Amino acid sequence: MRILVTGASGLLGLNVALEAAGEHTVFGVVNTRPLETKEFHVLQANLLNKGEVERVFEASRPDWVIHCAALANLDACERHPTLAHKLNAELPGLIASTAKERGARLVHISTDAVFDGQKGNYKETDQPHPLSVYARTKLAGERAVAEAYPKVTDHAPSAATQASAAIIARVNLYGWGLSGKRSLAEFFFNNLQAGKSVMGFTDVYFSPLLANDLGNILLNMLAENLQGLYHVGSQKSLSKYEFGVKIAENFGFDPNLIRPTALADAGLGASRSPNLSLCVDKLIHNSSISIPKLSTGLSRFYALYQQGYPQSLKEMGISD
């Protein structure tokens, strides 16, 4: 397959592009962070500029598109809501309509953060309740994709209930990235390696997948021709404290460096979502895809480190 991956300099996109490159012809779009790699074709484009989406589709002529580009930094979204809206809400619609026109299948990446975290174990049928500019614009992006790339049905559904022929994947992830400090796992790794003590929230739950494993799952979802909204995370959830301890144990660092902390005691001003865990039953029931266990993902995170993977990513970044 010819695969177009946007956000290929980002945490998810880079790992997805590298996972796909073993078997497919991959074109990875970067914007401000150039990449030098023999693994896949790098296309530079600011996708917000007129004609750029069309140009990268023409250059790559993809069978499959994995749209990872976004403004995914929560604080940056609060500071730049207009940019967040363009990137997270409008661009996905343009990517989806272009993919549809050209007959390419699409996975659009969304987030567990569309929920408020009051309930946890969220299913695709649960009502989103976004609490931030990031979450609101990401939810609007999902809707734009569903509208621009609808399923063909006998009776036209209303835009609000429109079923999408594209895959919309709500995810949570960790992994090694270009900057070495993008993911929570890198945060724990960097501090623990330096012998620094850090807080770990005991009452904040999530369902993270290793970006490389998530990449393979997304490729399998395309291969199995899935459509519509899917939650894609680890089958079991855990607290951020437990996650940090597992990282410490895998790398042989002192787990006591992680201070078990309740969210209320952390002195953080902004409201946080306590339980964003995702229910992945729909994915399991509708596909033959197996989701790696948390322990398997964390072992691979460590194995990648031993293989020099983080360093090889850094060397790809020309200006990072």
Ligand SMILES: NC(=O)c1ccc[n+]([C@@H]2O[C@H](COP(=O)([O-])OP(=O)(O)OC[C@H]3O[C@@H](n4cnc5c(N)ncnc54)[C@H](OP(=O)(O)O)[C@@H]3O)[C@@H](O)[C@H]2O)c1
């Ligand atoms: N990271 C998480 O924990 C997490 C959790 C849940 C969901 N997600 C979702 O997963 C997806 C990927 O997130 P991530 O963490 O990998 O993001 P990231 O590391 O912040 O990377 C963002 C990517 O988007 C690209 N981009 C930004 N503006 C662009 C533009 N105008 N034109 C072209 N490309 C542009 C960036 O390119 P340059 O860097 O080259 O400028 C970069 O490659 C997003 O949809 C995010 O909402 C992430």
